[in-house]
Amino acid sequence: xxxxxxxxxxxxxxxxxxxxxxxxxxxxxxxxxxxxxxxxxxxxxxxxxxxxxxxxxxxxxxxxxxxxxxxxxxxxxxxxxxxxxxxxxxxxxxxxxxxxxxxxxxxxxxxxxxxxxxxxxxxxxxxxxxxxxxxxxxxxxxxxxxxxxxxxxxxxxxxxxxxxxxxxxxxxxxxxxxxxxxxxxxxxxxxxxxxxxxxxxxxxxxxxxxxxxxxxxxxxxxxxxxxxxxxxxxxxxxxxxxxxxxxxxxxxxxxxxxxxxxxxxxxxxxxxxxxxxxxxxxxxxxxxxxxxxxxxxxxxxxxxxxxxxxxxxxxxxxxxxxxxxxxxxxxxxxxxxxxxxxxxxxxxxxxxxxxx
Numbered sequence: 001x002x003x004x005x006x007x008x009x010x011x012x013x014x015x016x017x018x019x020x021x022x023x024x025x026x027x028x029x030x031x032x033x034x035x036x037x038x039x040x041x042x043x044x045x046x047x048x049x050x051x052x053x054x055x056x057x058x059x060x061x062x063x064x065x066x067x068x069x070x071x072x073x074x075x076x077x078x079x080x081x082x083x084x085x086x087x088x089x090x091x092x093x094x095x096x097x098x099x100x101x102x103x104x105x106x107x108x109x110x111x112x113x114x115x116x117x118x119x120x121x122x123x124x125x126x127x128x129x130x131x132x133x134x135x136x137x138x139x140x141x142x143x144x145x146x147x148x149x150x151x152x153x154x155x156x157x158x159x160x161x162x163x164x165x166x167x168x169x170x171x172x173x174x175x176x177x178x179x180x181x182x183x184x185x186x187x188x189x190x191x192x193x194x195x196x197x198x199x200x201x202x203x204x205x206x207x208x209x210x211x212x213x214x215x216x217x218x219x220x221x222x223x224x225x226x227x228x229x230x231x232x233x234x235x236x237x238x239x240x241x242x243x244x245x246x247x248x249x250x251x252x253x254x255x256x257x258x259x260x261x262x263x264x265x266x267x268x269x270x271x272x273x274x275x276x277x278x279x280x281x282x283x284x285x286x287x288x289x290x291x292x293x294x295x296x297x298x299x300x301x302x303x304x305x306x307x308x309x310x311x312x313x314x315x316x317x318x319x320x321x322x323x324x325x326x327x328x329x330x331x332x333x334x335x336x337x338x339x340x341x342x343x344x345x346x347x348x349x350x351x352x353x354x355x356x
Contacts, residue, residue, distance in 0.1 A: 004202075005157060006139045009071040013203060013244035013266050013287045015320040021312065022070035023342050028063040028326030029075050033335060034060050046091050050077050053126040057084050061335075064139065066335065067342045071140050071203070074131060074196070076124055078146030078207055081188050082155045084115035102158030104166075109177050109264050112160040114188045117195035124192075132200035138289075143201030147208035147249075148230075149223040154205040155181065164213055171222060178222060186226040190233035194290050197235045197243050205246040205268070206230065212251020216305035223249070224258055233261040246289055271326030276314035288315070289322040294330055297317075297337045304337060308344045317352045 004010070009022040030036055039059050043049035050056060061076040079097050083089035088100030105111050117125060123266070132141055146154075156167040156178075170178045181338045193204045211223040227247055235243055247259055248268025259267050260282050267279055269290030279286055296307045308323075315321045330336065 004137050004140055006070060009322060010140050010242075010244060011133065012319060012322050013289075014242060015284070015287050017319055017353070019350065019353055020314075020346050021321050021323050021352065023323040023345040024069050024071040024073065025063070025114075025325050025329050025338065025341075026073075028067075028069065028073065028338075029059045030329060031331035032329060032333040032338070033062055033066070037081050046077075047089065050075070050080070051123045053123055053130050057130040057134050058129040059198055060127075061134055063338075064135075067339050068346065069139065069342060071142055072131065072135060073142040073205075074124070074128055074144060076127065076144070078144070078150065078209070079154055080121055081115065081145065081185065082122055082151055084120035085112055085155075085188070087155060094161050097154065098159045099154065102166075103155050103181060106174075106177060109180055112181065112184045114184060114191060117192050121192060121195070125195055128164075128196050128199035128201055140202035141200060142203045142205055143193060143196030144205040144207060145189045146332070147206050147211060147223060148182045148189060148226040149214070150208055150210045151183045151189075152178065152183050155185075155208045156254060164210070171218060175222075181224060182226045186229050187233075189230050193230070194233075194235050201243070202241065203244050203246065204234065205248060206245070208249040208252065211249040216254070219249075219252075219255060220258065224255065224262060227260040243340065244287075246287075246322075253278070260286050266322065268324070269326065274314055275311055275321075276316060279315055284318070284320060287320040287322060289324050291324065291326040292341070294325045294327055294333070297325075297329065297333045297341060299337075301337070301340045304340050304347070305344045308341065309348055312349050312352055313343070315352070319353065324350070 010016050011018050012022050036059050039055055040049050043052055043055050056075040060072055064072055079089050092099055153167050206227055208223055211219055214223060244265040246266040246268050247264040250270050253273035258276055266287035266289050269293050271293035275291050296304055
């Protein structure tokens with residue numbers, strides 16, 4: 001294998017020495033970039049863009065051509081797995097993702113099967129392969145999946161939800177049905193992420209976007225339990241290279257110690273927890289990723305630099321930090337502010353990696 005020109009992101013995830021803190025942004029290929037909107041218009045709609053490997057490659061590289069980012073992330077969607085399960089994913093303008101056939105009946109739930117990534121999700125694997133080739137070892141490529149609980153939320157609710165009424169009703173009245181959904185989905189995530197690794201992903205991330213909506217006990221039983229199962233099933237090495245993984249629960253600051261025990265290499269943090277406190281609690285046993293409030297990017301360059309400085313200072317000296325937002329970048333973010341963020345992280349972080 002040809003070595004990466006810039007492997008700072010990988011080394012940071014593995015808590016190895018780096019010269020500066022690497023940075024990438026969740027949802028870095030997205031609607032805040034005019035070139036992305038042009039490509040999406042050519043594709044016709046979001047789902048068509050996801051399912052076209054050439055166009056998915058194009059938009060994956062767009063932010064890297066603008067900003068000196070330290071990683072690329074596969075352009076896709078977390079809902080590709082339930083779509084491959086036959087639930088009928090579609091996107092309504094202004095309403096976000098929806099499923100034609102949400103899981104409500106016991107018969108439908110017990111009919112769920114793990115989709116074959118080489119067949120039902122071939123377009124994702126083709127995109128990973130094309131992106132790796134286009135990157136030409138410039139920076140590493142991140143593959144990803146939604147967590148079983150987050151996917152189950154969409155699969156049962158049929159769309160995004162404010163109160164999670166359908167899935168929480170199932171959780172408390174028919175936990176056996178929800179466990180069945182989660183078990184099948186966890187197995188699907190394992191084979192899906194391993195297939196991405198085989199296709200060329202050099203790190204993988206699990207987005208547990210809705211795990212934070214659960215009670216303490218429910219999070220352990222219905223979210224973390226299945227992510228731990230995924231950690232146990234993931235490939236940790238491919239082509240003699242270590243493949244690190246990141247586990248991100250939005251609203252998961254209460255459970256850092258439990259998340260760390262899952263076996264993940266890194267924990268993604270949202271902006272509601274101080275990263276220095278997170279580092280103390282995890283005792284440098286895992287890397288940390290985060291955790292700027294994305295709303296900071298609506299402010300001035302001076303304010304962005306100040307907030308970046310606070311996070312870097314809170315984490316402190318040493319390695320094991322990947323700078324990121326605490327959630328995805330907003331479509332309304334001025335691109336020049338994203339550039340300020342990346343350049344500021346690189347410039348300010350050097351100090352924290354110098355050996356005295």
